[in-house]
Amino acid sequence: xxxxxxxxxxxxxxxxxxxxxxxxxxxxxxxxxxFIKPVIKAFxxxxxxxxxxxxxxxxxxxxKLNLEGERTKADLYISNDxxxxxxxxxxxxxxPMDDKLVKVIPANFRAKDxxxxxxxxRARVLVVNTKDKSADFVKSVFDLADPRLKGKLGITxxxxxSYIAGVTVYLRANNEKxxxxxxxxxxxxxxxxxxxxxxxxxxxxxxGRKSIGLVNHYYIYRHLAKHPDAPIKVVxxxxxxxxxxxxxxxxxxxxxxxxxxxxxxxxxxxFMVSEAGQKLFADVNxxxxxxxxxxxxxxxxxxxxxxxxxxxxxxLGEYRAATLDIIEAxxxx
Amino acid sequence: MFSSLAVSRVSTxxxxxxxxxxxxxxxxxxxxxxxxxLSLSQWSNLWSARLPGLLFNTLSLAILVAVGSFxxxxxxxxxxxxxxxxxxxxxxWLMILPLTIPTYVFAHxxxxxxxxxxxxxxxxxxxxxxxxxxxxxxxxxxxxFVLSIAGFSYVFLLVSDALTRSRVDIEEAARxxxxxxxQVFWKxxxxxxxxxxxxxxxxxxxxxxxxxxxxSMLRYQTFTLSIYLQMSGRFDLQAAAGLSLVLVAxxxxxxxxxxxxxxRQRYYSAAQAQRTKRRAATKVxxxxxxxxxxxxxxxxxxxxxxxxxVWTWEAWQQSLISEEFWGYxxxxxxxxxxxxxxxxxxxxxxxxxxxRLRNKISQGYLHMASIGFVLxxxxxxxxxxxxxxxxxxxxxxxxxVLLLAMLIRFLPLAVQAQEASVQxxxxxxxxxxxxxxxxxxxxxxxxxxPVLRTGLVSAWVLVFIDTLKELPATLLLxxxxxxxxxxxxxxxxxxxxxxxxxxSALMLMLGTLPVLWFLMRQHDAATK
Numbered sequence: 001x002x003x004x005x006x007x008x009x010x011x012x013x014x015x016x017x018x019x020x021x022x023x024x025x026x027x028x029x030x031x032x033x034x035f036i037k038p039v040i041k042a043f044x045x046x047x048x049x050x051x052x053x054x055x056x057x058x059x060x061x062x063x064k065l066n067l068e069g070e071r072t073k074a075d076l077y078i079s080n081d082x083x084x085x086x087x088x089x090x091x092x093x094x095x096p097m098d099d100k101l102v103k104v105i106p107a108n109f110r111a112k113d114x115x116x117x118x119x120x121x122r123a124r125v126l127v128v129n130t131k132d133k134s135a136d137f138v139k140s141v142f143d144l145a146d147p148r149l150k151g152k153l154g155i156t157x158x159x160x161x162s163y164i165a166g167v168t169v170y171l172r173a174n175n176e177k178x179x180x181x182x183x184x185x186x187x188x189x190x191x192x193x194x195x196x197x198x199x200x201x202x203x204x205x206x207x208g209r210k211s212i213g214l215v216n217h218y219y220i221y222r223h224l225a226k227h228p229d230a231p232i233k234v235v236x237x238x239x240x241x242x243x244x245x246x247x248x249x250x251x252x253x254x255x256x257x258x259x260x261x262x263x264x265x266x267x268x269x270x271f272m273v274s275e276a277g278q279k280l281f282a283d284v285n286x287x288x289x290x291x292x293x294x295x296x297x298x299x300x301x302x303x304x305x306x307x308x309x310x311x312x313x314x315x316l317g318e319y320r321a322a323t324l325d326i327i328e329a330x331x332x333x
Numbered sequence: 334m335f336s337s338l339a340v341s342r343v344s345t346x347x348x349x350x351x352x353x354x355x356x357x358x359x360x361x362x363x364x365x366x367x368x369x370x371l372s373l374s375q376w377s378n379l380w381s382a383r384l385p386g387l388l389f390n391t392l393s394l395a396i397l398v399a400v401g402s403f404x405x406x407x408x409x410x411x412x413x414x415x416x417x418x419x420x421x422x423x424x425x426w427l428m429i430l431p432l433t434i435p436t437y438v439f440a441h442x443x444x445x446x447x448x449x450x451x452x453x454x455x456x457x458x459x460x461x462x463x464x465x466x467x468x469x470x471x472x473x474x475x476x477x478f479v480l481s482i483a484g485f486s487y488v489f490l491l492v493s494d495a496l497t498r499s500r501v502d503i504e505e506a507a508r509x510x511x512x513x514x515x516q517v518f519w520k521x522x523x524x525x526x527x528x529x530x531x532x533x534x535x536x537x538x539x540x541x542x543x544x545x546x547x548x549s550m551l552r553y554q555t556f557t558l559s560i561y562l563q564m565s566g567r568f569d570l571q572a573a574a575g576l577s578l579v580l581v582a583x584x585x586x587x588x589x590x591x592x593x594x595x596x597r598q599r600y601y602s603a604a605q606a607q608r609t610k611r612r613a614a615t616k617v618x619x620x621x622x623x624x625x626x627x628x629x630x631x632x633x634x635x636x637x638x639x640x641x642x643v644w645t646w647e648a649w650q651q652s653l654i655s656e657e658f659w660g661y662x663x664x665x666x667x668x669x670x671x672x673x674x675x676x677x678x679x680x681x682x683x684x685x686x687x688x689r690l691r692n693k694i695s696q697g698y699l700h701m702a703s704i705g706f707v708l709x710x711x712x713x714x715x716x717x718x719x720x721x722x723x724x725x726x727x728x729x730x731x732x733x734v735l736l737l738a739m740l741i742r743f744l745p746l747a748v749q750a751q752e753a754s755v756q757x758x759x760x761x762x763x764x765x766x767x768x769x770x771x772x773x774x775x776x777x778x779x780x781x782x783p784v785l786r787t788g789l790v791s792a793w794v795l796v797f798i799d800t801l802k803e804l805p806a807t808l809l810l811x812x813x814x815x816x817x818x819x820x821x822x823x824x825x826x827x828x829x830x831x832x833x834x835x836x837s838a839l840m841l842m843l844g845t846l847p848v849l850w851f852l853m854r855q856h857d858a859a860t861k
Contacts, residue, residue: 026813033824052814055824060565064809067715071722073730073813157552159562193469196552200448209449 030058086317145185406488437546
């Protein structure tokens with residue numbers, strides 16, 4: 001018993017001391033481990049700086065950061081949603097970065113005060129079953145409210161971050177009334193049967209259970225990589241002359257205000273916005289690098305080939321509450 | 334001389350137990366402070382907009398789970414304790430094994446099994462055809478199904494215990510007076526079992542009220558999930574605290590009910606427990622018994638384990654089980670061992686204090702120590718977080734914070750487990766030892782510890798099992814980069830990496846098995 005206690009105590013001390021003395025960066029990461037680890041590994045290899053990933057849901061981690069205040073151990077915060085990043089800016093949790101550091105990324109992909117910077121972008125697109133002609137009339141996301149799609153539409157539940165971000169973009173490009181009736185129409189089409197994962201929507205469209213779905217673009221390419229013969233195609237919505245264009249959202253990074261390792265943190269950001277880092281960061285998930293000149297994966301339509309909704313990413317945070325109110329008022333499942 | 338010794342003992346105990354109880358009430362104080370900041374209009378808004386729906390959702394789920402656990406738990410307990418049949422020992426085990434699988438793992442497994450491409454989805458399509466949509470779990474029935482198969486074992490344990498101890502002579506007397514077996518069951522056995530059933534159901538309902546993992550995976554809005562969403566989605570801590578306060582009132586009702594019925598149960602069970610005679614089962618009965626128990630086991634244990642094995646094999650094949658995985662296993666073990674030890678030690682003075690005093694104060698302490706049962710995990714975590722940040726900032730970010738949360742969450746388990754054996758430690762026992770010339774140390778090692786051993790061990794095991802499965806507080810309070818198995822299951826499951834979640838779930842189950850075995854062996858020895 002005594003020996004067990006001594007052993008346990010030694011173990012604890014070891015665990016604590018490694019935390020107290022090691023020179024390493026701590027990153028609160030709301031992005032899946034699989035998509036961030038390759039970048040971190042390359043960074044550690046290049047600089048010798050160790051990085052500890054503390055993974056969780058983007059929102060919960062932001063909440064934690066907010067509660068911890070100056071006691072936080074985190075040096076950086078990574079989220080896959082610009083809405084969360086902007087919320088952090090609102091809460092004054094981040095320290096603005098030097099213009100020099102982030103100017104390679106276009107201004108609409110970062111906070112006005114540079115307190116966060118977008119690293120990779122995803123497009124909200126439609127996945128359509130190629131054998132099923134019933135959804136061929138859909139040219140805009142607003143067509144998804146058409147009663148012809150009753151029982152044929154796949155969407156995620158309304159607390160999904162990408163879903164909320166998408167609705168926020170549409171809300172900024174239109175007005176509340178349009179969005180409300182659109183949501184009501186979709187609600188009538190899906191009943192209470194919504195998906196909890198985008199990947200399941202793609203699967204359901206591929207096996208013909210649904211005709212069309214609203215998803216982030218990479219889920220479709222991920223499915224096609226596994227099943228190259230799947231009868232699905234990507235449709236870029238809202239491309240006609242007066243249409244708003246495709247909604248984008250970015251994943252990004254911020255340096256925590258109370259970080260004591262500002263220099264090392266800046267190095268990581270620098271690496272992530274560098275051409276090599278950008279390629280890595282975007283490639284693992286077939287997203288669009290935010291740095292101009294770094295191409296996206298080959299299969300993905302180039303960014304110049306279609307129209308993107310002209311809504312600044314900071315709006316995703318500033319108008320999230322408004323979006324949530326509408327979603328709740330409609331009672332989207 | 335003896336009385337002065339007793340006085341000094343009591344005061345040490347009272348000081349220690351006061352400390353423990355104060356610590357345990359930290360989250361509740363937090364809830365009071367934050368909900369106190371809600372203005373009257375905010376309260377009335379909360380009251381009219383959110384509460385009716387949440388109350389309805391939570392209570393309807395609780396009722397359905399209570400019904401489900403009643404049917405599963407009472408039927409299996411009755412069959413196993415009243416009939417002698419082939420494989421009876423195995424059957425007992427099969428009924429408690431579901432306790433090794435956390436609710437969120439059940440929820441995760443069943444949502445993927447009932448998908449169109451899942452095993453059950455394919456089965457459904459095979460039987461009813463492709464066009465009949467398969468049932469979904471994202472509703473009250475799905476949540477009730479998951480929580481019933483995950484929780485009925487508590488009812489089983491309590492009821493089979495009561496059945497083994499119950500007075501068979503009364504049933505025999507009833508038979509002699511001409512009642513049919515069925516009448517005996519409804520008029521004699523069931524009424525005598527009522528306290529055990531009620532205690533078991535209250536325990537199940539308490540688990541439903543505080544469950545976070547399953548309802549959040551099934552997106553069924555109960556109080557606990559709504560509180561979590563208020564906190565993390567909308568950053569509205571006050572509203573979360575307000576909702577918590579209502580939940581506390583609700584849980585407290587069930588907690589008091591459970592205590593009430595447990596006390597009654599003591600009264601009902603015979604002073605000299607008579608060994609029940611089990612009638613040998615006929616062939617027809619045997620088929621029925623194994624048919625029914627087999628059905629329960631299939632859904633509550635076999636199917637989930639088969640799923641875990643298949644996907645773990647897949648992960649193994651793709652060599653996805655990395656060195657890091659063993660790190661998660663180690664982390665889980667470290668936290669669970671430390672928390673179990675801490676909670677067992679902390680519960681001891683509270684239980685001893687009550688055993689010695691048996692007054693309103695000690696009773697009150699007992700209730701205060703149960704706060705971990707009435708507050709949902711996310712709220713406890715938040716309370717600890719703000720307490721530590723404002724009072725003990727130097728321990729923030731270390732494992733002590735996490736251990737503190739585990740201690741508070743699972744203290745009630747430890748106290749309850751020790752209470753029974755502490756009752757056997759009458760003061761005269763120690764005094765007799767002293768008068769026969771034993772030193773205090775000898776008294777401790779030869780009287781106190783042997784008498785308390787059973788209680789200490791069960792307390793340790795129960796806290797160990799629950800810490801091993803704990804999710805919401807660990808998510809918020811773990812030291813940076815310190816991932817446990819539940820955290821990994823959570824992360825992988827929310828990214829739909831089935832191959833990655835399965836090995837962790839399997840490991841969690843395997844880790845619980847040896848301690849559960851130990852507990853059951855002790856339980857058997859006690860009831861023999």
